Each structure stands twice: as C-alpha cells, then as structure tokens.
Amino acid sequence: xxxxxxxxxxxxxxxxxxxxxxxxxxxxANVKMSMNPFCEIAVEEAVRLKExxxxxxxxxxxxxxxxxxxSTAQEQLRTALALGADRAILVExxxxxxSLAVAKLLKAVVDKEQPQLVILGKQAIDSDNNQTGxxxxxxxxxxxxxxxxxxxxxxxxxxxxxxxxxxxxTVSLKLPAIVTTDLRLNEPRYASLPNIMKAKKKPLEVLTPxxxxxxxxxxxxxxxxxxxxxxxxxxxVKSVAELVEKLKNEAKVI
Amino acid sequence: xxxxxxxxxxxxxxxPATLNTVAAAVKIGGDxxxxxxxxxxxxxxxxxxxIAGVSKVLSADNAAYxxxxxxxxxxxxxxxxxxxxxxxxxxxxxxKNILPRVAAQLDVDQISEIISVESADTFKRxxxxxxxxxxxxxxxxxxxxxxxxxxxxxxxAEGGSAxxxxxxxxxxxxxxxxxxxxxxxxxxxxxxxxxxxxxxxxGMQNGDNFKHLYALADKLGAxxxxxxxxxxxxxxxxxxxxGQTGKIVAPQLYIAVGISGAIQHLAGMKDSKVIVxxxxxxxxxxxxxxxxGLVADLFDAIPELAALA
Numbered sequence: 001x002x003x004x005x006x007x008x009x010x011x012x013x014x015x016x017x018x019x020x021x022x023x024x025x026x027x028x029a030n031v032k033m034s035m036n037p038f039c040e041i042a043v044e045e046a047v048r049l050k051e052x053x054x055x056x057x058x059x060x061x062x063x064x065x066x067x068x069x070x071s072t073a074q075e076q077l078r079t080a081l082a083l084g085a086d087r088a089i090l091v092e093x094x095x096x097x098x099s100l101a102v103a104k105l106l107k108a109v110v111d112k113e114q115p116q117l118v119i120l121g122k123q124a125i126d127s128d129n130n131q132t133g134x135x136x137x138x139x140x141x142x143x144x145x146x147x148x149x150x151x152x153x154x155x156x157x158x159x160x161x162x163x164x165x166x167x168x169x170t171v172s173l174k175l176p177a178i179v180t181t182d183l184r185l186n187e188p189r190y191a192s193l194p195n196i197m198k199a200k201k202k203p204l205e206v207l208t209p210x211x212x213x214x215x216x217x218x219x220x221x222x223x224x225x226x227x228x229x230x231x232x233x234x235x236x237v238k239s240v241a242e243l244v245e246k247l248k249n250e251a252k253v254i
Numbered sequence: 255x256x257x258x259x260x261x262x263x264x265x266x267x268x269x270p271a272t273l274n275t276v277a278a279a280v281k282i283g284g285d286x287x288x289x290x291x292x293x294x295x296x297x298x299x300x301x302x303x304x305i306a307g308v309s310k311v312l313s314a315d316n317a318a319y320x321x322x323x324x325x326x327x328x329x330x331x332x333x334x335x336x337x338x339x340x341x342x343x344x345x346x347x348x349x350k351n352i353l354p355r356v357a358a359q360l361d362v363d364q365i366s367e368i369i370s371v372e373s374a375d376t377f378k379r380x381x382x383x384x385x386x387x388x389x390x391x392x393x394x395x396x397x398x399x400x401x402x403x404x405x406x407x408x409x410x411a412e413g414g415s416a417x418x419x420x421x422x423x424x425x426x427x428x429x430x431x432x433x434x435x436x437x438x439x440x441x442x443x444x445x446x447x448x449x450x451x452x453x454x455x456x457g458m459q460n461g462d463n464f465k466h467l468y469a470l471a472d473k474l475g476a477x478x479x480x481x482x483x484x485x486x487x488x489x490x491x492x493x494x495x496x497g498q499t500g501k502i503v504a505p506q507l508y509i510a511v512g513i514s515g516a517i518q519h520l521a522g523m524k525d526s527k528v529i530v531x532x533x534x535x536x537x538x539x540x541x542x543x544x545x546x547g548l549v550a551d552l553f554d555a556i557p558e559l560a561a562l563a
Contacts, residue, residue: 011382013517014517016385016517019386026382026385099364100358100364122499123499126381126382127381128366128367128383134324134350134358135354138354138355138356139358141429143325144430146324147347162347164348166438166493167435167436167491168436168437169432169434169436170434170435171323171430172430173429173430174430182499183499218363219394220363221391221393222389222390222391224388225386225388226389228384228385228386231529231543234543234544234546235545236547236549237547239548240555243530244563247528251545251546253506253527254450
C-alpha cells in the first residue's frame with residue numbers, strides 16, 4: 001500500500017508576522033520558514049503506519065510526499081524524506097494558490113500515484129483555511145476522516161477517530177481515503193543527522209501545474225490585508241479585592 | 255439573492271451557532287433558507303422555522319444524514335445549493351468538515367471563518383492565527399462561506415414563521431459509516447456561547463487543581479476552558495482547548511489563569527471584551543493583552559476571587 005502525504009512550507013509558528021505597510025499581505029522577507037506543524041504530524045503518522053507494517057507484516061510499503069509551492073519548498077520535502085518518506089514530488093508554482101487549486105493539483109498527483117491513503121494536515125497556520133483535505137476528498141470521490149486523533153487500518157477500511165466540538169467521533173472509511181491530522185494524533189520525531197544525509201540521495205521529482213494539466217484559476221481575490229485592531233493597554237491590579245472591584249464597577253462584567 | 259444556511263444540530267436541538275450564521279446571512283441581505291439535514295430532526299426543523307428572518311426551512315430527513323457524514327451531506331448541499339447565491343455554515347467541526355467538500359463539488363473557492371460582511375461579495379477573515387485580517391472578494395456564482403460565530407451577534411431564536419418543506423433527495427455514497435462517539439459531559443455553559451470563560455494553563459500543575467477553576471466558574475456561571483499545554487499534559491479533555499487549533503471564544507469576560515499567552519492561545523480568545531490575567535510571572539505575554547492583570551500565585555488568588563465574586 002502506498003501512502004501519499006501532502007506538506008506545506010509556511011512561516012515558522014514561532015514567528016510573529018507583520019503586515020506590510022501597503023496592505024498587500026504579510027511581510028515574509030527574511031522570515032524563518034518551516035514545515036506546517038500539522039503536516040509534520042501527517043508525515044509522522046505515515047512513517048508509523050509503515051513501521052507498524054514492517055513489524056506486523058501488513059501492507060504500507062511506500063510513502064510519497066508531495067508539496068505544492070515555490071522551489072524553496074524542496075527544503076520541506078527533504079525534511080520529510082529525512083523523517084522517513086521514500087520519495088518526493090514538488091509541483092512548482094510561484095503563485096499564491098487557493099485551497100481549491102491545491103486540491104486540484106493534488107488530485108492530479110493522486111491519479112498518477114494511486115495511493116490507498118492520503119494524509120494531510122487539518123489546516124495550514126498561514127492561511128488558516130482548513131479546506132484542502134476535504135476538497136481533495138470531494139474531487140477524488142473518496143471518504144474523508146478530518147481532524148484525526150487516531151488512525152487504524154484494517155483490511156480495506158480505515159477507522160478514524162476525529163476530534164469534534166463535543167468530544168470524539170469514530171468513522172469507518174473505505175480505502176482509498178483521505179485523512180487530515182489534528183494535533184493529538186502523534187508527536188512528530190526529529191530527523192537524525194545520518195537520515196538528513198541519506199535524504200539528500202532520495203528521489204525528488206519536480207512537476208508543474210501545466211504538466212499536470214490543471215488550471216489554478218481562482219474565484220477569490222484578496223483585496224487587502226490589515227493588522228488587527230490593537231487592544232488598549234490594560235492595568236495591573238494589586239490585589240484580588242481590587243480586581244473584583246474593577247470587574248464589578250469599572251468593566252461591569254460580573 | 256437567496257441564501258442557504260446549513261443548520262448545526264444533533265438531530266434533537268438546534269445549536270446556537272446557527273443563529274450567529276443566520277445573523278451573517280441577514281448582513282449579506284436577501285431571502286434566507288435553512289437546511290436541516292438529519293434523521294428524526296423534526297423538532298430541529300420546527301425550531302429553525304421560528305428563527306427571526308428565515309423565510310423557508312428545507313428538511314432532508316434520511317438515515318444517510320443521521321450523523322452528518324460529509325460524503326452523504328455534501329452532495330445534498332451541492333445539489334440544493336446550485337440555486338442559491340450564498341451557502342453559509344457555522345465554522346464548527348461539522349461546518350468545517352462538510353462545506354469545503356461542497357465548494358469543491360461546485361468548483362468554487364471557499365471563504366473560511368468570516369468575521370464580518372463588507373458587502374454581498376466581500377468579507378473579512380483572520381489569517382496567521384489572527385495576526386492579520388484579510389479582506390477577500392469572491393466572484394463565484396455560489397459563494398461558499400463558513401462563519402465564525404463570535405464575529406456576529408445571534409439573531410432572535412423566536413419570532414419567525416417560516417414554512418417547512420421536505421426534501422426527498424437521498425444521497426448515500428456508501429464509502430463511510432459512523433462507528434461511535436464519546437462526548438464529554440458538562441453541566442456548565444457551552445464554551446463558545448458562554449458570557450464568562452475561566453481558562454487554566456500549565457500553571458494549574460495537575461488536573462485535580464482544576465477544581466479551583468470549576469468552583470470559581472460555578473460562582474460566575476462561567477464555562478471552563480484550557481490552554482493546549484493543559485490539554486497535552488492530560489489535565490483536562492481536549493474539547494476544552496481554546497486557541498487556533500481548538501475553540502474560538504469571545505465572551506464578555508475571559509479569565510486566564512496560569513496561562514503564559516502563546517500566539518496560538520491568543521488567536522482563540524483575544525476578541526473577548528474584557529481579559530483578566532492571573533499569573534505569577536509578571537513577564538508573561540498574556541499581560542500584554544489583559545485589561546486587568548494580577549501578578550499572584552493562582553492557588554491563593556483563585557479561592558479568594560471565588561469568595562469575593
């Protein structure tokens with residue numbers, strides 16, 4: 001069984017981003033970039049499924065990792081290879097693509113690679129869309145297990161435990177299927193130096209949207225990007241009594 | 255323009271987030287229809303018909319929709335949605351699960367988690383964990399949108415008298431099935447709808463100590479939330495998590511106890527009207543967004559606060 005994992009290059013989650021003065025977007029020049037944290041969890045889950053297969057004689061045999069983005073996204077693909085993916089595909093596009101465009105490109109890769117399971121993160125921490133996995137599932141006609149906190153493959157099905165508003169829900173999906181990861185699915189490992197060296201020799205194929213025959217036209221346009229309204233500075237109170245007095249008489253919230 | 259709002263419900267009760275979503279639809283303007291897809295959800299359809307401003311309720315009652323599986327519900331919404339100018343759903347785990355699937359079936363981009371309506375085709379939404387606000391315009395024939403509940407004051411649950419129309423269409427893709435669920439039980443108000451939220455972080459030290467927060471919450475009629483650190487440490491279940499990857503809240507009063515105030519946590523609560531921080535580290539970033547900060551040991555301050563409040 002082949003597992004396809006999608007990863008995205010995003011601004012590092014520790015960076016506090018700043019909006020550009022001309023309101024055209026956020027300033028990403030000279031900012032540290034990393035693999036989206038949810039994508040790290042997706043890679044980890046694929047690697048664990050493969051390791052489990054080796055131990056228990058099941059069928060996850062190959063992990064293909066794919067990224068869609070600028071040529072610099074090769075760094076994130078190499079990271080995934082160092083973590084245990086077998087080969088990588090970069091669909092190179094310098095444009096800022098919408099989730100639907102990315103889903104269409106991934107669908108083309110799915111058609112080409114025919115994986116049994118596709119794992120994505122539940123959302124990217126830059127656009128905060130939470131759409132791509134669901135859209136890919138719709139386009140390929142597969143079942144979707146979103147916000148997964150547990151994934152168990154048995155025969156032709158995958159049982160996915162999902163984090164929902166009131167607690168947890170478990171669904172069973174026919175393979176092939178799409179899974180998107182939530183934070184508690186696993187704790188991603190670090191790449192070891194020997195594995196980082198080995199990853200440099202693993203195959204990395206570069207494709208283009210044109211070569212895949214996919215149009216990335218969009219129905220959405222970002223008009224402007226602004227900084228959020230700043231909160232006015234607060235005060236420090238000296239005692240609980242003073243706090244209660246302020247909440248009762250000044251803020252009038254209790 | 256006619257707008258289709260997807261009702262959020264559990265087959266028995268209409269969830270309050272639906273009222274916030276209808277409020278966003280009212281701002282867009284036009285006729286508002288509500289779709290109730292479920293099984294045995296007659297009471298929900300009746301409740302939806304009473305929402306102020308709703309002119310029609312579509313009731314799709316079928317075993318295939320019992321657990322809102324997106325493989326079955328999305329084709330229904332996409333089929334019905336073709337005749338509408340907008341399709342709206344609350345940005346709940348259900349809405350987020352189903353709506354992108356609908357958008358892809360209609361071949362349009364979706365706009366996620368809007369916090370304001372600028373015009374019928376232009377909306378504002380937070381990006382980068384709320385550190386930037388994007389204004390997005392859509393030229394799609396059908397605009398597919400999820401609505402962040404805290405961005406819109408709910409419309410009245412009573413006062414409407416919409417007709418309820420049955421929808422016969424049954425889509426059963428046959429590729430997914432519901433196995434079971436484990437829901438956390440709580441007598442306190444729902445986190446996303448509560449007027450006051452008391453949240454604990456790593457500083458609580460263990461799950462048992464959350465009893466201090468529960469006592470305070472019961473005194474204030476508040477819901478109890480948590481930071482990711484508290485959830486990951488196993489102090490409380492993960493549906494209590496407030497933040498970019500958990501729940502987004504905007505109560506009248508948010509009391510952060512033993513929470514440092516990481517970017518990801520702030521993304522979930524910084525639109526609260528009044529923020530109180532209680533932390534013994536006076537350098538904690540939470541004090542930069544707090545209206546009232548108290549540098550103190552929470553184990554002294556919380557019982558005292560519960561006694562005085």
